[in-house]
Structure formats: structure tokens, C-alpha cells
Amino acid sequence: MQIRRHVCSLCEAGCGLESSVDGGAVVSIRGNRDHVLSRGHVCPKAFGLKELHVDPDRLRTPHLRGAAGRLQPTSWQEAFAVVDQRLTAVIDRHGADAVAVYLGNPVAHDFATTLYASAAMRALGSRNIYTANTVDAMPKFVSCQLMFGGMYTVPLPDVDRCSYLLILGANPVVSNGSLLTAPGMRARLRALRHRGGRLIVVDPNRTRTAQEADAHYSIRPGTDALLLASLVQVLFSEGRIDLGRLGPHVRGVKTVEEVVREFSPETVAPYCDIPAEEIRGLARDLAAAPAAAVYGRTGTCTQRFGTVTSWLVDVLNVLTGNLDRPGGAMFARPAADLRLVTAGRTGSTIGRWRSRVRGAPETLGELPLACLAEEIDTPGAGQVKALITVAGNPARSAPNSSRLAAALEQLELMVSLDLYRNETTRHAHVVLPAPSPLTKPHYDLFFGHFAIRNTATYSPPVLPAQPGDQADWQILLRLIGILARQGAAADLNVIDDMVAETLNRAVYGAGEAGADSPAELGGPERLLDMLLRAGPYRDGDQPLTLARVRQYPDGMDFGPLTPQLPGILNTPSGQIELAPPPLVDDVAQLRTRLLRSPKGSMVLIGRRHLRSNNSWMHNLPTLAKGPDRCTLQIHPTDAARLQLSTHARVRSRAGVVDAPVEVTDAVRPGVVSLPHGWGHDEPGTVAAFAAQQPGVNSNILADGLELDPLSGTAVLNGIPVQITAAPAPATKP
Numbered sequence: 001m002q003i004r005r006h007v008c009s010l011c012e013a014g015c016g017l018e019s020s021v022d023g024g025a026v027v028s029i030r031g032n033r034d035h036v037l038s039r040g041h042v043c044p045k046a047f048g049l050k051e052l053h054v055d056p057d058r059l060r061t062p063h064l065r066g067a068a069g070r071l072q073p074t075s076w077q078e079a080f081a082v083v084d085q086r087l088t089a090v091i092d093r094h095g096a097d098a099v100a101v102y103l104g105n106p107v108a109h110d111f112a113t114t115l116y117a118s119a120a121m122r123a124l125g126s127r128n129i130y131t132a133n134t135v136d137a138m139p140k141f142v143s144c145q146l147m148f149g150g151m152y153t154v155p156l157p158d159v160d161r162c163s164y165l166l167i168l169g170a171n172p173v174v175s176n177g178s179l180l181t182a183p184g185m186r187a188r189l190r191a192l193r194h195r196g197g198r199l200i201v202v203d204p205n206r207t208r209t210a211q212e213a214d215a216h217y218s219i220r221p222g223t224d225a226l227l228l229a230s231l232v233q234v235l236f237s238e239g240r241i242d243l244g245r246l247g248p249h250v251r252g253v254k255t256v257e258e259v260v261r262e263f264s265p266e267t268v269a270p271y272c273d274i275p276a277e278e279i280r281g282l283a284r285d286l287a288a289a290p291a292a293a294v295y296g297r298t299g300t301c302t303q304r305f306g307t308v309t310s311w312l313v314d315v316l317n318v319l320t321g322n323l324d325r326p327g328g329a330m331f332a333r334p335a336a337d338l339r340l341v342t343a344g345r346t347g348s349t350i351g352r353w354r355s356r357v358r359g360a361p362e363t364l365g366e367l368p369l370a371c372l373a374e375e376i377d378t379p380g381a382g383q384v385k386a387l388i389t390v391a392g393n394p395a396r397s398a399p400n401s402s403r404l405a406a407a408l409e410q411l412e413l414m415v416s417l418d419l420y421r422n423e424t425t426r427h428a429h430v431v432l433p434a435p436s437p438l439t440k441p442h443y444d445l446f447f448g449h450f451a452i453r454n455t456a457t458y459s460p461p462v463l464p465a466q467p468g469d470q471a472d473w474q475i476l477l478r479l480i481g482i483l484a485r486q487g488a489a490a491d492l493n494v495i496d497d498m499v500a501e502t503l504n505r506a507v508y509g510a511g512e513a514g515a516d517s518p519a520e521l522g523g524p525e526r527l528l529d530m531l532l533r534a535g536p537y538r539d540g541d542q543p544l545t546l547a548r549v550r551q552y553p554d555g556m557d558f559g560p561l562t563p564q565l566p567g568i569l570n571t572p573s574g575q576i577e578l579a580p581p582p583l584v585d586d587v588a589q590l591r592t593r594l595l596r597s598p599k600g601s602m603v604l605i606g607r608r609h610l611r612s613n614n615s616w617m618h619n620l621p622t623l624a625k626g627p628d629r630c631t632l633q634i635h636p637t638d639a640a641r642l643q644l645s646t647h648a649r650v651r652s653r654a655g656v657v658d659a660p661v662e663v664t665d666a667v668r669p670g671v672v673s674l675p676h677g678w679g680h681d682e683p684g685t686v687a688a689f690a691a692q693q694p695g696v697n698s699n700i701l702a703d704g705l706e707l708d709p710l711s712g713t714a715v716l717n718g719i720p721v722q723i724t725a726a727p728a729p730a731t732k733p
Helices: 043-056 076-094 103-110 112-123 138-148 187-193 224-237 244-249 255-257 265-272 276-288 306-319 369-377 401-408 471-482 492-508 524-533 546-548 582-595 615-619 636-641 688-692
Strands: 002-007 016-022 024-029 063-065 071-073 099-103 129-131 162-168 200-201 215-217 292-296 350-354 360-363 385-388 413-419 429-432 453-456 557-560 603-607 632-634 648-652 655-661 671-673 719-726
Touching: 002 557, 016 350, 024 043, 063 076, 076 099, 076 385, 076 429, 076 471, 099 112, 099 369, 103 112, 112 385, 112 471, 112 492, 112 524, 129 369, 162 224, 187 200, 187 292, 200 276, 200 636, 224 255, 224 265, 224 276, 224 306, 224 582, 255 306, 255 582, 265 276, 292 306, 306 582, 369 401, 401 603, 413 471, 471 492, 471 524, 492 524, 524 546, 615 688, 632 636, 632 648, 636 655
Parallel strands: 099 129, 099 385, 162 200, 162 292, 200 215, 385 413, 413 429, 603 671, 632 655
Antiparallel strands: 002 016, 016 024, 063 071, 063 429, 350 360, 453 557, 603 719, 632 671, 648 655, 648 719
16 A cells, blocks of 8 residues: 555645555545645545546547547547648638637646647637636636736735635635635634634625625625725725835826726615625725735626626725735745746737627637637638637536537537547547546646645656556647647657747747756656746755655645735836726726616526536536535525426526526525536436436526626626426436
């Protein structure tokens, strides 16, 4: 029996694990009490790693769509030969923009895929780039790009030293943070309250986080920007502005004061359903607290004013003097910093090009996922003819996903790199199997930018690669070789050297040699070593190296978050831009769109479960067993008024689904809640356990027509719906 220490890659928390390995198999998994960040915390998802590794439904060989239209096993050589022939033909006939790329959420959990997928997109040179960001996090990235000059320069609540924490649209007790790497959030929040601090949660649903709070405000969905603008207005009207030491580094305070002047608590209260005096009390408590932070996440992003809301969160942190100070909203200092690669991005990052069909602006290098279906199924010059998907299931995660699924059937070529034949990859012409997470090294490259403590942990593979496996980065290198017209049999070492040289130039600048990694390093370890050497930490008088990090299997601890402003600002002015013109301009729309009589229709919101992060986790018995979690939560008064019993029909302007009813006062009246990522009943998918409890696809109800214009994020919360009784489905024989 051997004990292997590693880090869980299934969610953002990055919990340290200890796996007992016997005879080449994982026997048990438990939390690592010595890990520098998680200190033994573990959630149920970690136990799914073992089941994922042995899942018989997981893809282990490439698949190719044959003449009969069915995916059949094939060899790596044949799969890449088909990709080479057909992808090259599409580009030759229609140009690079005829090829779209979609990167799913799991890409961010794999440092190798993150780095090599970026290289593949550069090699392709298409403007049709799509990711899960525009159904989740893009509003926060845009607001931080405009305010601080970097999408990775994201303020984080310093939970462990905070005395007053205001959370909007987030459920970190379940998610262990979102753009907030913080294992064991329940214990951290309880510690905050134990030391005399206060926790306030604003959410239409009484989530598990709200149940831990001192106060919960059940806000009307989609009105978070109104509440935040009103809090800012109170700070100005009552003379409670205190910029602290950041005063000389902040531009636009007067503009913000003018912008929020009309949003008094008395004006806003009828629309967000929070009493005016409560709003004033929130603003006063926030300003008076010794160390406070405001934090908002997915619920605040997936609405029409998601970017304005994300901006106002940090306007409050600035105006109360809580930005960049211990216990307030601080910035991580990751050992491997992707801001080194994006440091030159100081100009406009919105609207450099637009989508072909509806003219939606590009944001931070990508187009809204809501536009992908129309770019495929709308004829004309520039039509998308081929699609490459990496670790994603947009047929479940994209708005109007039924249209997207139909559009995928029209493609001349679809290539997917994934663990499963799911609702998306079933449409592919070539499916390339990703290896088990237990056979891959791990480093939290992306999430290190959102960690509440500065640490670094490199985990070698827990188990050896399976016979016939190819690593994700090797598959992506093969695709880069094809895109570079080197063919399917190109020398991967040569292409890997090209990727490394490109990263070196991005980090150190053209003509500079940078720091040499050891000759024996190649692949993603060489790229990671390069970023570590260029990072902020030193090993004595030498740069920090991957070899040094590997000497600490429980992780290296670089200490709590420390003040970093103005040094990390990358705006053209070199200051905090408190009033970026695109955000100020959108507030005018906030006035006209939301300051009107609230409608009486029911609205739909999403929700998160502890045992579910992505749709592919639904095939793991440890995580998916138990009572049905894909239920329609509805308040008792609404259930009685609508005469609902066991099932309800939910209809929007985009589609209709039937779901089992769960009557609960956790949701406010007028609101219903469905989780996303379900609907595992499509022919051609291979997920036997998930098919036993398929659930329904909530994104059939989101049409994707309304976007937050600054980030391209689809409106997925607060969707108007009609609810009627539905018959219970027939029992399967």
C-alpha cells in the first residue's frame, strides 16, 4: 500500500488529498491534513475521482463517425489523419474563421490543457472563439479589466481576517468558492462569526450559505445592480466615503457620485424588494466595519446588468477603504502568474470584432456562447463550418441549447476532446479521449489567481497512464501541428519547442532569452517552470523553480494575501479606474430597464449542488446517487395557487420542460429554481448511471437573445416563465 499526496481537480477549492494505492488501483481517498491550503478539508466530489477513473462509460479510445452515422472505435493514427484531411479542407475553402473553438469549464482545472489550448487557438487564428466564461464569469473579468487593467486582477474577500462580509448571488458553502479558491468555506464563515464578525447574504434562494448568515435578504432576481447602486448612493449622501491610502490612486469618484445620485433606497426598494431602511443599514454597517468585503458571483453575473453589478461590488470595496487591505477585498499573488502573459493588454478589450449574425462584440478575445448556434446554422459568408470542443458540453450549458444541438448536426466537421460521449460529443465526427485525472500531473495555474492564501502545490500523477492513452497536451500539440500545416505525423518535440518559445516571448519580451528550464523538462512542466521562474517568489537568491515546488508535496505556503496596489495596476492611466465609460454608460440603461413597475410573472433561477459541478459528474454513483436533485423548487404559496402536485410544466419564450416539484420556502414567492447541466436522455450518449435519473435540461428555457452587452454573458437568471401542472411521467417498465 502506497500513500500518494495530490490535489483534487474537480472544483475550484483545490483540496489536498491522500490516496491509498494498492496494486495500481486507488483503494481510498481522504483529505490531507498537512496541505497548506485545505488542511484536511474534503467534499464528496473528491471521492468521485476514483469512480471517474474506473467508469466503464469513460472514453478510452478515439472514435470516428462512420458511413452509417455512428461513432465507432478507431486508432489514434486514423483519427488524426481524418482531422488533418477534413480540417485543412475547411480552412482552405472557407478560411480560419469558419472553424470555431469551444473550451469548457474543466479546461481551467488542468494547467496543461490551459496552456496548450491557448497555443492551439493562436495557431488557428480564428475569431470564432467561445468558452464557458460567457455563461458564468465574464462580467467579473471585464469589470476587473476595465478597473484594474487585468482580467486576472480580481479582488477576493479576505475571509479569514474579515469582520463583515456581504455576499450576493454566491453559495460558497456549496461551491467552496467561485473565483474564490477557499476550501472549507463553511468553517471559515463560522470562524468569521465566532470572532464577532457578521455575514450577510443577498440571494433569491435561502442557500446553505444563507442558512449560515446573520441576515438573509431575498432579493428580486436581476435587481442586484439596483441594490448596489443604492448602497453607493447612501455612502455619498451620508458622507461615508473613505478611500484610505488608495486615495491618490483612484480616478472617477465624482463621476460615480453623479451616476448613482438617482438610486436612493426609497427609489430602489420597490424593485429589489428590500426595505429602504434595510438598504441604508447595510451601507452604514459596511462603512463602519473594521474590515469588510463585498463579494458577488454567478447569480450576479448571469443577468442583464452582470458587468455593472460586478463593477459596483468593487466600487463599494474601494469607497469604503476596504480594497487591498487585510480583512477587506485583496488580490492573490500566484507563484505562476498568467498576468505575465497578458500584461500588454492595456487598450480596448471589448468590440475589436463582432459576431457575424447579430453583431455581438468580442470580449477579451472571445464571442458570446449564445451566438454559436446562429453562427453555425445561418448561411452566408463567414458561416462556421467546423467546431473543435475541448472538455465541454455546450449542448447542456449553452442558452437555447436545443438550437445548438440541432446546429451541431449541420457541421462539416466536429472534433471533440472529452472524457465522455455526452450530449455534445455525440454529434462529433471525431472524438479524442481525454485521460483520467488520476493519471495527470496537477497544478492550480488558473485558480491560483483567486486563492485566499498564496500557496503552490504540484502533484505528480497518482496512477500511471493507461495503455493507449495520450495526454491532453499531446493531443493538442497534434492539432497544432495540423493547423501549422505540418501534418498529422509532425514531430511533436519541434512543435512543443515552438509553443515554449512563444510563451517565453510573451513573458520576457521579444529578443530576451528569459530563464532556462532544465533540459530534461518538456511539455507542460517546462511551461510551468518558465512561469514559476518569472513569478514573484524567490528561492534564496535564485528564481523559484518547479523542481523546488515538487520538494513540497503538501504545498509551499507563501503566506496570507498582502497589499499590492498600485504596483499591479495595468490600466493606461496607472490608476484604479472607478468610472470606466462603458460601465457608466450602461447605468443609463439600468435606469430605463429596471426602474419600472415590476411584472407579476414567475421567474426562473439556477442553483448549485455540493455533489455536482459539471454535467459529466452525473455518471458517478458516489455523486449522483440519492434523491432526485433536478427538481423545480417553488414556494408553498405559488404551489398552492397553481395547484401543483408532483410535476410542473415550465414554459418560456424559448422552450418547455416538465420537472418534478419540490415545494420549499427556501425560494421566495414568484421564483422557481432548476439546476443546470441535466437532461441525460439523448440517444447516442453513453452514460448509463446518469440515464437512470436524466433530469431535464434547464437551458432549453434560456433563449440567449438577451445578453449583458459589455460581457456577452447570456441572461440565465430571472427568466420569465409560466408554470402549470403537468402529469407525472409514465413509469418505465
